[in-house]
Amino acid sequence: MQRVLSLLVTVAFFTVTTLPAQAVTLLRDPDIEHALKQLAKPVLTAAGLSPSRVKILIIDDRTLNAFVIDSRHIFLHSGLVTKVKTAAELQAVIAHEAAHIANGHIARRMVNARSAKTVAGIGMALAAAAIAGGADSSAAGALGIGIASSASRAFMGHTRAEESSADQSALRFMVRGGVDPQGAVRLMQIFSGQELVSAARQDPYARTHPLSRDRLRHIKAIAEAYEGRTKANPNMDYWFSRAQGKLSAFQRAPKWTRKRAAESAGQDIRLMRLAVSYHRDSNTAKALKTMQQLLSLRPRDPFYHELHGQILLESRNVGRALKAYKTAISLAPKDALILGSYGHALLVSGNAKAALPMLEKSRARDGRDARVLRDLAQSYAKLKNPGMASLVTAERYALQGRMKDAGIHAKRAAGILPRGSTGWQRAQDVLLASEAAQKK
Helix, strand or coil, X not given: CCCCCCXXXXXXXXXXXXXXXXXXXXEECHHHHXXXXXXXXXXXXXXXXXXXXXXXXXXXXXXXXXXXXXXXXXXXXXXXXXXXXXXXXXXXXXXXXXXXXXXXXXXXXXXXXXXXXXXXXXXXXXXXXXXXXXXXXXXXXXHCCCCCHHHHHHHHCCCXXXXXXXXXXXXXXXXXXXXXXXXXHHHHHHCCCHHHCCHHHCCHHHHXXXXXXXXXXXXHHHHHHCCCCXXXXXXXXXXXXXHHHHXXXXXXXXXXXXXXXXXXXXXXXXHHHHHHHHXXXXXXXXXXXXXXXXXXXXXXXXXXXXXXXXXXXXXXXXXXXXXXXXXXXXXXXXXXHHHHHHHHHHHHCCCHHHHHHHHHHHHHHXXXXXXXXXHHHXXXXXXXXXXXXXXXXXXXXXXXXXXXXXXXXXXXXXXXXXXCCHHHHHHHHHHHHHHHHHHC
């Protein structure tokens, strides 16, 4: 997929959902999210949570942090994903955040009125998370939610009692899920000494998850008690290498990626990283040649076909890109991000009529993709449906935390769409959220 921030010139792979004033940017990629789902599945299941309902999403932030804002999302900073060394360490993060959900620690911090169940609610929740995670508190005014720093700490911060409870639960979930509990020990060692650093220089994780030497000793003691009760799953190493490899390939310099591609956990991951590095260097011929090698190795992998489509589309070979995306869809017909990418390619090709159902399928399966909402608005506008164009524009602004703009477009949509229709009701949801946000 393309990156939609016009200020950035580097080619990227994810859909971006931005909030103003140093707020949150979501990195969306079907391959990475699928890999994270595989890593999360054993610990979420052990926690009594549904892997199909709890989504693991990545925030574009080089600092180290992870947090939850409701019972359906776990957010990981990109810096944390690229910093950890093993699958068990990343699974320890997921297990810890899952413990906060399973133990009811976030119930009192749920965003009121919406609880992040609607597009507007997700935007407001992410805005709160951005401020709590370290963004400039002046962003609150721009976001229209008026969260003071003390309130944001209450929303995101965990007490030492909660951390101790989550640590114990997380280690239990890891063992039940077949994950080495020493991963939790190594994770905490990454943050060792943070309590001695001034708050301004601490990683956000240390500010929202109280650390101490006693806590580290406690985790070590529990992990040692579980020693020898788990058996390593090599599949987890593969999915960790794949998620981290693709993320770093798009975020680090191409030369850095090529130098380290051989360290990948599989030949396919090595080829994927190389293809991305060549693409980012605008060496299209080499990128496509490498992709052909990759697809020969993994012909039924939908995510590699999706990447092939992205490279072709960004190289302005729209016809071949459509074929690649169509193959990806045939292999993963229910993946929202792949559906969105195919819809985007159809829109670029000038076929708004064919793009619309693909984009609507994507939105229905995952309402957190800002680019899909943008493309939907363009498709509806091209097909002479201004009411729906205004509605999805309102939902996109709500997702971005721009609640005043969301309200303007929602009011316009409500005035055009048939009263009582599904679209009209969606516009009312955004209007209510916009009014509530601007009152705070």
